[in-house]
Amino acid sequence: MVSGPLPWLLPAVGVLGLFYLYPILEAVRLAFTDARLFDTETQLSMRSLGSMVGSSTLGVILRNTLTYTVASVVGQIALGLAIALLVVRAERARLRGTLVLRTIVLAAWVIPAIANGIIWQLLFSEAPFGAINSALRLMGASPVAWLSDPSNAMTSAVIATIWQGTAYSMILLYAALKTIDPALYEAAAIDNARPWERLWFITLPHLRAALVVNAILILIMTLNMFDTILALTGGGPGRATEILSLYAYGTVFQNFELGRGAALSMLLLIISLGLTMVLIALLPRDRR
Amino acid sequence: MNITRPSLFAALMATVLPSVVQAEDLITRNRVGPADAENALTFRLTAFDLYSADEATAEAFGELFTDFILDNPGWRIDTQLQTGAIAQEQARIIEQARAGRGPDCAMIDSSQLATFKQAGLLAPMTPFFSDEEIDDLFPFVRDGVTDENGDIVAWWWFTDLRVLYRDVTQVPDAPETWAEMQEAAQSVADAGLEGILFNAGRDEASAFDWLAHFWAQGGALVDDDGRPVFFEGENREKFLRAVQLYADLVESGAAPARVTALASYDDLLASAAAGSTGMFIGGNWMYAQIQNTMPEDQAANWAVSALPGPSTDERATGTGGWAIAALSDDPEKVEICAGIARLYAGPGNAFQRLLPTSAALYEEYEEFAGAEFEVFADALEDGQARPGVPIYPEISNQIQILLGDVLSGSASAEDALDAAAAEVMDAFERL
Numbered sequence: 001m002v003s004g005p006l007p008w009l010l011p012a013v014g015v016l017g018l019f020y021l022y023p024i025l026e027a028v029r030l031a032f033t034d035a036r037l038f039d040t041e042t043q044l045s046m047r048s049l050g051s052m053v054g055s056s057t058l059g060v061i062l063r064n065t066l067t068y069t070v071a072s073v074v075g076q077i078a079l080g081l082a083i084a085l086l087v088v089r090a091e092r093a094r095l096r097g098t099l100v101l102r103t104i105v106l107a108a109w110v111i112p113a114i115a116n117g118i119i120w121q122l123l124f125s126e127a128p129f130g131a132i133n134s135a136l137r138l139m140g141a142s143p144v145a146w147l148s149d150p151s152n153a154m155t156s157a158v159i160a161t162i163w164q165g166t167a168y169s170m171i172l173l174y175a176a177l178k179t180i181d182p183a184l185y186e187a188a189a190i191d192n193a194r195p196w197e198r199l200w201f202i203t204l205p206h207l208r209a210a211l212v213v214n215a216i217l218i219l220i221m222t223l224n225m226f227d228t229i230l231a232l233t234g235g236g237p238g239r240a241t242e243i244l245s246l247y248a249y250g251t252v253f254q255n256f257e258l259g260r261g262a263a264l265s266m267l268l269l270i271i272s273l274g275l276t277m278v279l280i281a282l283l284p285r286d287r288r
Numbered sequence: 289m290n291i292t293r294p295s296l297f298a299a300l301m302a303t304v305l306p307s308v309v310q311a312e313d314l315i316t317r318n319r320v321g322p323a324d325a326e327n328a329l330t331f332r333l334t335a336f337d338l339y340s341a342d343e344a345t346a347e348a349f350g351e352l353f354t355d356f357i358l359d360n361p362g363w364r365i366d367t368q369l370q371t372g373a374i375a376q377e378q379a380r381i382i383e384q385a386r387a388g389r390g391p392d393c394a395m396i397d398s399s400q401l402a403t404f405k406q407a408g409l410l411a412p413m414t415p416f417f418s419d420e421e422i423d424d425l426f427p428f429v430r431d432g433v434t435d436e437n438g439d440i441v442a443w444w445w446f447t448d449l450r451v452l453y454r455d456v457t458q459v460p461d462a463p464e465t466w467a468e469m470q471e472a473a474q475s476v477a478d479a480g481l482e483g484i485l486f487n488a489g490r491d492e493a494s495a496f497d498w499l500a501h502f503w504a505q506g507g508a509l510v511d512d513d514g515r516p517v518f519f520e521g522e523n524r525e526k527f528l529r530a531v532q533l534y535a536d537l538v539e540s541g542a543a544p545a546r547v548t549a550l551a552s553y554d555d556l557l558a559s560a561a562a563g564s565t566g567m568f569i570g571g572n573w574m575y576a577q578i579q580n581t582m583p584e585d586q587a588a589n590w591a592v593s594a595l596p597g598p599s600t601d602e603r604a605t606g607t608g609g610w611a612i613a614a615l616s617d618d619p620e621k622v623e624i625c626a627g628i629a630r631l632y633a634g635p636g637n638a639f640q641r642l643l644p645t646s647a648a649l650y651e652e653y654e655e656f657a658g659a660e661f662e663v664f665a666d667a668l669e670d671g672q673a674r675p676g677v678p679i680y681p682e683i684s685n686q687i688q689i690l691l692g693d694v695l696s697g698s699a700s701a702e703d704a705l706d707a708a709a710a711e712v713m714d715a716f717e718r719l
Contacts, residue, residue, distance in 0.1 A: 034718070036719075037379055037382050037383060037403075037407075038382060038403050038404075038406050038407035038678070040386065040407075040408075047718065051714065051718055055714070056707075056710070056711075057711065125555075126544070126546035126549060127546070127555070127558065127559055127562070127564060128482070128562070128564045129558075129562050129564065145545060145546065146549075147546075147549035148545050148546040148547070148548040148549040148696065149545075149696060150692075150696050150698050153549075233489070233490065233549070234489055234490030234491055234551050234688075235490045236489050236490035236548065236549070236551075236688065236689070236692040237489065237490075237548035237549065237692030237693070237695070237696045237698070238689050238690075238692035238693035238696065238698055238699070239689055239692075239693075240692070240696075240698075242490075250685065252379070253375045253376050253379050254375055254681045254682075254685060255681050255682050255685070255715065256379060256382075256403065256678075256681075257715075257718065260718070
């Protein structure tokens with residue numbers, strides 16, 4: 001009879017292998033072919049990879065991806081942390097309504113990404129009856145070209161993404177904040193530490209692991225996010241908001257270039273893995 | 289005989305119930321016909337008819353399908369719904385069909401017919417349609433559904449086209465040329481409204497709506513061999529002139545700069561309903577939407593006309609629509625599929641008041657007697673379908689990018705066209 005961890009691990013390894021590893025290996029195989037959806041025969045080829053690397057568009061797409069990802073991840077963590085701190089502070093002060101606040105923030109998170117894109121498209125509408133611009137007009141401000149101006153469109157996409165993803169950060173960081181020993185804050189109060197000193201010398205160091213794990217998860221989710229942008233701008237105007245995941249989606253589902261789409265997906269995977277490794281290096285040594 | 293009320297009720301139910309139960313059993317969410325039928329055909333359809341959210345439409349198609357299945361005893365149609373993600377759904381059908389798991393019969397977006405034909409997945413339907421029926425198809429439709437062997441491999445059951453809508457209180461007379469359209473739009477804009485709206489965001493609708501202006505000048509996207517030529521010689525000049533039309537409208541303020549964020553006909557309809565625009569370029573189906581969604585007096589203000597051209601003699605309009613095709617080798621299934629296509633093309637089309645693809649149907653059904661159908665039928669004479677070549681999706685993609693770049697001032701028309709040409713030729717060489 002087999003003893004040890006193997007029998008316990010086998011089912012999990014089997015499921016992971018079948019549903020996660022196999023599709024990745026299949027995508028790697030496709031990336032080294034010239035497969036197109038309507039071709040019955042495919043050949044091993046470096047053409048997909050070569051056309052991807054040699055494309056003049058790839059630079060624009062990667063620059064958009066970098067801007068979108070960095071701004072969205074930083075925004076989600078900062079806002080999530082701010083709301084988590086607010087909720088914890090309110091709970092300590094025994095204020096009512098913290099549950100309602102958490103529920104409201106969570107409501108954004110449960111909305112499907114594609115619906116999130118549509119909601120923000122309505123809000124950002126530049127028609128005379130567009131919601132946000134109408135509010136701006138009421139306040140005497142000029143309307144903003146949220147989606148039609150290439151220099152504003154990326155900002156709008158980032159706002160829509162942050163609005164939805166903040167709840168996830170808030171939950172993780174709220175849980176981590178609850179684990180910090182209140183005695184540390186009491187001692188700091190005795191020492192007359194100012195609020196920013198408490199945040200900088202107590203809260204953030206104790207949140208380091210949670211912040212890094214949060215950053216890793218949000219980074220992967222944001223890099224793979226394409227449905228919000230698809231619904232919001234479709235990647236436009238021009239290519240102003242076209243990020244790598246959306247570019248790969250279009251390559252496969254509009255141009256039917258399976259090989260090239262797989263090559264782009266591999267690039268996305270490599271970027272995700274690389275950035276994850278960088279973030280893991282920031283974890284406290286005992287948490288790696 | 290003394291008949292009591294309960295017994296009368298029971299007798300009535302005994303008479304009525306079987307037919308009600310039978311009718312209900314014949315149409316379910318995934319089947320048409322008896323569950324235990326000897327033969328089954330899988331049919332991949334969209335959600336706009338038999339399973340429409342509109343009860344009247346679903347009921348009308350339910351009756352048509354019930355009659356159809358009663359006329360074909362021994363058959364059951366296993367229905368499979370396509371979602372609204374058209375490109376994904378069409379790709380899925382191709383992938384499944386190639387793996388031998390595809391539907392026997394499917395609705396295919398006319399823009400994807402070339403891809404299906406190239407993949408060699410469609411079964412010939414020629415024996416199941418008469419020569420008269422085939423000859424009566426509009427030429428662009430017949431070309432689209434005919435393969436290289438001369439076989440009919442799909443039945444294009446309805447078409448659509450792009451037209452100009454105008455609020456007659458703002459623009460009383462239909463503009464017939466680009467100059468008249470620009471003048472009318474400017475006059476509306478000067479009055480404080482949006483002069484004219486059109487899609488210019490990242491969506492196929494933007495490229496296809498705009499292409500009418502290129503085609504009106506006789507421009508060609510590809511040559512006879514399917515090689516892209518829109519950026520060369522005379523085509524280049526025509527292409528740039530059509531881009532300049534939109535650029536002039538935006539730069540002059542006759543069209544708002546927000547057109548680069550418009551990628552849905554619903555947005556255009558919303559502006560029309562809000563009374564904030566004087567004109568818009570939309571699809572023929574929007575006429576019924578205007579009539580159904582606006583108050584009667586407001587709807588009466590909206591008129592439809594053919595898209596203006598550079599001159600009154602130079603007109604074109606993009607024509608799309610959906611086809612039904614068989615993906616089975618079984619001749620009996622192909623025949624049933626052809627029957628379904630005929631059902632949609634005739635009475636189904638008449639109920640929905642979509643545009644038939646053959647002239648005879650306009651005469652056959654009184655539903656097509658409205659004045660708007662005269663406009664549509666006339667405009668169809670200048671109808672131009674998407675070129676049936678596999679490079680078209682990338683050409684469309686590049687036109688969408690070009691329009692966004694030029695109209696937002698990010699690139700000149702010349703530079704944007706050069707960039708688009710380079711991308712399209714790269715993609716063409718990968719085919």
